[in-house]
Amino acid sequence: QVQLVESGGGLVQAGGSLRLSCAASGRTFSNYAMGWFRQAPGKEREFVAAISWSGGSKYSTESVKGRFTISRDNAKNTVYLQMNSLKPEDTAVYYCAATRPYYTSSSRPGDYAYWGQGTQVTVSS
Secondary structure (H helix, E strand, C coil), X not given: CCEEEEECCEEEECCCCEEEEEEEECCCHHHCCEEEEEECCCCCCEXXXXXXXXXXXXXXXXHHCCCEEXXXXXXXXXEEEEECCCCHHHCXXXXXXXXXXXXXXXXXXXXXXXXXXXXXXXXXX
């Protein structure tokens, strides 16, 4: 079992930045690929970014490329999402998620076994 706790959300003006953190506990963090997803009111949960066990492979959805960066620190059992040039359409609850051990990273929510409780990000215009 893996427990995930997100932090770092908040209210920011358009063009601003936030860094989300997701602290993991319970198992060997470096065995799990990690992802960030978001869900806006009335919309389905959507993929934002994912990173492999080692951090050597990462990718993101087209709408955040060049603005958001996913990273991880396995020594700290933490995955990050640096969000720059934020837009009002980035407003959502952001969730981090972990795959099952040794699974590859994925953009599909169904491939993730563990989820955090979410952190709200609100971008004002």
